Amino acid sequence: MDIPTFDDVVAAHERITPYIHRTPILTSSYLNQLTGAEIFFKCENLQKVGAFKARGASNAVFGLSDADAANGVATHSSGNHAGALSFAAALRGIDATVVMPHNAPATKKAAVRGYGGNIIECEPTQAAREATLEKEVAQSGANVVHPYDDARVIAGQATCVLELHQDIGDLDAVVAPIGGGGLISGTCLALSTLSPQTKIYAAEPAQADDAHRSFQAGEIVTRDAQQSVADGLKTNLRPRTWHFVSRFVNDVLLASEDEILDAMYLTWERMKIIIEPSSAVPLAVMLNNKQLFQGQRVGVVITGGNVDLKHCPGCK
Amino acid sequence: MDIPTFDDVVAAHERITPYIHRTPILTSSYLNQLTGAEIFFKCENLQKVGAFKARGASNAVFGLSDADAANGVATHSSGNHAGALSFAAALRGIDATVVMPHNAPATKKAAVRGYGGNIIECEPTQAAREATLEKEVAQSGANVVHPYDDARVIAGQATCVLELHQDIGDLDAVVAPIGGGGLISGTCLALSTLSPQTKIYAAEPAQADDAHRSFQAGEIVTRDAQQSVADGLKTNLRPRTWHFVSRFVNDVLLASEDEILDAMYLTWERMKIIIEPSSAVPLAVMLNNKQLFQGQRVGVVITGGNVDLKHCPGCK
Structure with missing residues (x-):
């Protein structure tokens, strides 16, 4: 299992900065x-493609x-x-093929098509995604870039907090959403x-x-077909992301669906930025755990x- | 009539930067x-109080x-x-009294109350605003800070484009909304x-x-009770703002209500920032006048x- 190093992060930042x-x-x-x-909010909603995923x-x-x-690249997401x-x-002038659940948000499908990507739809389960992708790659020979279980992707996502540290210096804590664990890793x-x-x-x-269950159990616990308004966070950890979560994360904090939506609208209204539900989970858990962050730089x-x-x- | 100078802009920037x-x-x-x-979008929606008005x-x-x-400060807005x-x-620890039309947006009234300001409601006409303010100030002796017809306010609003120039350098053109003309001045x-x-x-x-009518006529043309979804732009020019508009503005470009709302939603969706209708008028007029801006840095x-x-x- 290829685990990225800090040198990979520095190399990634140099590689992707032009893009x-x-x-x-x-x-x-x-x-x-x-x-x-x-x-200190690091605003990756203002990133290319509207998400930190541009980095990885x-x-x-x-x-x-x-x-x-x-041979192009392929993924499921x-x-x-x-x-x-x-x-x-x-940007590199190569093909991209994407396996997507048929119920993925319309704007996300439109974004793929807008960038010239090829979409193959599948059932909204982890198993269906992986089987469909495997079949596709067997034919095309495309290089698979997994959305989080990939050392190159994790090193790329790490550049987000690298920049935060360059700009703000040491912080008492950092809070980030967790789905498959690429960003947290x-x-x-x-x-x-x-x-x-x-603290992380x-x-x-x-x-x-x-x-959260994995963190409590001390080993990966998977759940299939999880549903949440935070549609980017329904995926499960993998050994490569668990490697980081188990060693460096201080806690996994939870928020209800209503708390997530309230935090999202609060951010829209007060910060004047559009954030997706997944991005509101950190603020929601901070409001649930005020004593943990009292007086801290976060x-x-x-x-x-x-x-x-x-x-x-849940638009109001 | 007190016309601010560039030295006033430099002094204003130094004065307000801490706030x-x-x-x-x-x-x-x-x-x-x-x-x-x-x-290059200078994002004053992300400014304190959610608007460039914090500057002036x-x-x-x-x-x-x-x-x-x-004696405090007072205004109509x-x-x-x-x-x-x-x-x-x-921030300075003094009183603020604000005369507002009774149909002003709820979020704007809430913002005033949130900062501890005192609201006096009036009819939504220029004449009613001014008469109500005059009566109030006669009693309190408060210092009137007009929303745009004020040299201190104009010098403050100028710091917005001062920063844009510091960060981006010379541009071919700048486009900004015009209501009473404080920001444009x-x-x-x-x-x-x-x-x-x-070009401006x-x-x-x-x-x-x-x-637009004033620009065509070569003198101030006023219209009362103008209605637009761009609620910040319904006010008329004054001699102090006309001083700048008549000397330095290259043209006043127009957009329809639908064009303004389309540009607003386009900005929300693609740039992931919440902008109010008034802020969408520049993009709307650029889409109406593409030949004017082709290949230019704006x-x-x-x-x-x-x-x-x-x-x-017009929420969709």
Whole structure:
């Protein structure tokens, strides 16, 4: 099992910088008052393709040899990684094929098509995604870039917190959403070298709490067909992401569906940025655990902003 | 008539920097493709109080002598200036009284109350606002900070484009919304010294086209009770703002109500930022006048993000 190192993170940042935005870090005195913490929001909703996934995908695509790249890339993804891989492949001028659940949000499908990616639809289960992808790759010979269980992707996602640390310095804590664990693994990878004393909290929907259960059990617990408004966080951990979660994460904190939506609308209204439900889970868990963050300097990764505004979840 | 100078802009920037955000400048390759221009969006929706108005109000409030400040400040405003003056007054620890039309958006009234400002409601006409304010000030002796017809406010608003120029350098054109003309006047004031060759376009709702009519006529034309979804742009020019508009603005470009709302949702969806209808008028007029901006480097001021999300205008 290939585990990325901090050197891989530095190399990834150099490799992808020409292709991605240096996203701003925003603050809100209102949300500071509300939580009792001083929060620095790293706004990856303002990233290329509207999500941090542009980082990992670009690192994987631009790290390929010309010979490997010629067969194109392929993946399965419920959304943002799909758009990100299509975006990076288009920049390099190679094919991207994406296996997506048929119930993926319309804006995420449109994003893939907008970047010239090829979509193959499947049932919304982990097993169906993987079988469909395997069949496709057997024919095309495309290089598989898994949305999180991939050392190149984890090193790419780590550049997000690398930039946060470059801009803000040491923090008391960082809170990021957890689905399959790619972003959290990158966060652990970057901070374990840059600022080992910074606490790392993973934020997860209570309805899709496989990472919380894994953390409690001390081993990977998987749950199939998890449902949440935070559609990017329904996937399960893998040994490569569990490697980081089990070693470096201080706790996995939970939020209900209503708490997630409330935090999302609060962010829209007060910060004037569109964030998707998955990105609201960190703020929701901070509001659930104020004593943990009282008076602390906290980094929060806003992971993405791809919401179908015409059918937005629980729109009030 | 007190006309601010470029030295006033430099002094304003130094005075207000401790109290305001250095707002990010965002780009969107999608909107560049759509317009044919290279656009740099100065995001004042991410400013304190959610609007550039924090600049002018802070400059006025923190420029007062202690003796003058003791009587508090007062103004009339349809919204963002009201919140901004209340915000600045609270920071200085003085009273703010705001005359608002009774039909002002709920989020804007809530913002004023949230900052501790005192609201006096009136009919939604220019005459009613001014009469109500005059009566109030006769009693309190408060220092009136007009939302745009005020040299201190214009110098404050000018710091927005001052920062844009510091970060991006010379631009071919800058497009900003025009209502009473405070922001455009500040833009003219900053650019006429920093980059006189940069063209300045004012963007106005076709339904509230007093500035366009004034520009055509060569003198101020006023229209009462103008209605537009761009609620911040219904006010008329004054001699102090006409001073700048008549000398430095290259054209006043118009957009329909539907074009404004389409540009607003397009910005929400593609840029992942919440902008209010007034802020969408520049993009709308650029889409109406593509030939004017083809291949050019264009600065656009996103003026604010205060939308009542529960009752947002024309929400789809």
